[in-house]
Amino acid sequence: MIEFADVHVRLGPRDVLHGVSARLPERRVGVVGANGSGKSTLARLINGLALPTSGTVTVLGLNTRRDAAKIRRGVGFLFTDPDAQIVMPTVAEDVAFSLRRKGLTREEVARRVEAVLTRYGLDGHADHPAHHLSGGQKQLLALCSVMVLEPEILVMDEPTTLLDLRHSRQVAALLRDLPQQVLVVTHDLPLLADFDRVLVLDQGRVVADGAPGEAIGHYRKIMS
Numbered sequence: 001m002i003e004f005a006d007v008h009v010r011l012g013p014r015d016v017l018h019g020v021s022a023r024l025p026e027r028r029v030g031v032v033g034a035n036g037s038g039k040s041t042l043a044r045l046i047n048g049l050a051l052p053t054s055g056t057v058t059v060l061g062l063n064t065r066r067d068a069a070k071i072r073r074g075v076g077f078l079f080t081d082p083d084a085q086i087v088m089p090t091v092a093e094d095v096a097f098s099l100r101r102k103g104l105t106r107e108e109v110a111r112r113v114e115a116v117l118t119r120y121g122l123d124g125h126a127d128h129p130a131h132h133l134s135g136g137q138k139q140l141l142a143l144c145s146v147m148v149l150e151p152e153i154l155v156m157d158e159p160t161t162l163l164d165l166r167h168s169r170q171v172a173a174l175l176r177d178l179p180q181q182v183l184v185v186t187h188d189l190p191l192l193a194d195f196d197r198v199l200v201l202d203q204g205r206v207v208a209d210g211a212p213g214e215a216i217g218h219y220r221k222i223m224s
């Protein structure tokens with residue numbers, strides 16, 4: 001469960017979010033809006049990467065202002081730019097790095113790394129230098145590094161931006177099947193077609209909130 005209560009965010013001279021309130025118990029929530037409307041900021045509030053200037057963000061029953069470290073253990077966050085998330089030289093080492101604090105045996109780490117790389121189609125790349133992957137493969141690697149931790153909530157900021165049609169479909173299928181709650185910020189409107197709820201942001205305010213057809217229809221109208 002994610003809840004925003006009268007959240008304002010001011011960054012430098014800009015009011016980026018103005019009084020956002022929403023209780024989000026749904027499993028799959030999409031966020032759309034124009035460039036600069038505050039979507040990434042909203043996503044970053046969920047794991048305490050951004051903090052509200054006023055108002056409250058509650059995630060997994062905890063306040064992000066007080067318990068960001070605990071919340072981050074339960075919230076997987078996928079950034080738009082996968083290079084920001086790749087920290088180790090090879091693909092397998094990068095995924096294994098995510099598991100370093102789990103106290104697992106070397107064999108168990110290897111087993112989990114192999115399983116997640118196979119699941120997302122990177123098993124042939126385990127020993128490749130991570131920075132030599134294509135943009136889309138890097139996005140899949142970042143996804144593997146997050147999913148291997150089995151987060152309770154997954155937040156994705158434009159997860160299909162660099163992906164070809166096959167891999168976009170793979171991410172769409174993943175989102176359909178994942179048992180955990182997922183919040184996805186995206187410009188990829190078809191990705192949200194079967195989501196439970198879509199929020200539309202405009203200049204830092206939620207201007208539509210509902211079923212995908214209705215909310216995306218509103219978004220198309222304000223962008224026309």
Ligand SMILES: Nc1ncnc2c1ncn2[C@@H]1O[C@H](COP(=O)(O)OP(=O)(O)OP(=O)(O)O)[C@@H](O)[C@H]1O
Pocket residue numbers: 011012014016033034035036037038039040041042
């Ligand atoms: N650290 C910061 N300092 C000052 N302004 C910022 C900062 N981060 C974001 N902003 C501003 O806040 C506004 C909202 O940014 P945000 O990245 O949340 O928008 P967005 O809807 O995700 O945009 P896009 O679709 O282009 O990714 C933008 O005008 C941006 O310039």
